[in-house]
Amino acid sequence: MSQDYPLTAHKTIWDFLQAIFAPDQYMLGGNCYxxxxxxxxxxxxxxxDQSRNAIAA
Structure with missing residues (x-):
């Protein structure tokens, strides 16, 4: 079961939080597929259009 849900394999909350907020868990900005x-x-x-309307107002 831990293979399907790797975050449940952590033993402490600290390990879980480190896994969630690890930089390798996120894509860089602008890389949304x-x-x-x-x-x-x-x-x-x-x-x-909104910018043009704001300038004209």
């Missing part, structure tokens, strides 16, 4: 180009494009357009 779930990004979809059309969705990112929509966010860019929306953010620029």
């Amino acid at each position: 779930l990004w979809q180009r059309p969705l990112v494009g929509l966010h860019v357009i929306r953010a620029s």
